[in-house]
Amino acid sequence: MAQKLAAGNWKMNGTEASLAEIDAMIAAYPDPGCGVLICPPATLLDRLSKRVGSGPIATGAQDCHANASGAHTGDISAEMIKDAGGAYVILGHSERRTDHGETNEQVNAKAVAATGAGLVAVVCVGETLEQRDAGETLDLVGAQLAGSIPDGISGETLVVAYEPVWAIGTGRIPTIEQITEVHDFMRAKLTERFGAEVGGAVSLLYGGSVKPSNAAEIFAVENVDGALVGGASLKAADFGAIIDALQKS
């Protein structure tokens, strides 16, 4: 059975002062009944990891290089993330695929590096509005899953996030039927490739304009095991309300 996970992606937001939001969240949810993950910018990962200690909040990074070390200015490796206290790394986010031209093959290599270093890879997939309007969503998501996820993963080493590009930061979410269709499809594809045990154990997150006001209906979808939250993860009150909705789902 897949773990319920509320994951916050702070993107390129946050300084020392932002860590106070985490204190507020720990105080409000000392024992959340679901997994909670925060992926701050790399500059805060070590500080945040020390702040949350061995408590219920896990930390992670937003990207890693496929190599363990070397001449790659500006990049960080999976080993460095682990060393900074991170347990997860987001890979193939649409903002990386768009801003940095990341391909499925590169995401796959990064996932190999991440899991090899003992991290959980949070692999992101999702269509643009043009692709949805052209009826290409399932083909695109299927190709991203096939290309970005390496062989040999398990429910303990992989999380998949479905994030329609047109829903990210726009306040617009797909219909519940559309979310259901894609999540059922992803579960079926993972099961087909990795078998029922692994396919059923991979947490499938929905991401894109998740807020306290829409979280409960999204979490009611059978194959939605949680959310990858951007903007609403920056404020303890909003992210806390999303955690609360996930606990109750």
Ligand SMILES: O=C[C@H](O)COP(=O)(O)O
């Ligand atoms: O990684 C998170 C997603 O891109 C969603 O961002 P958002 O919640 O701000 O729409």
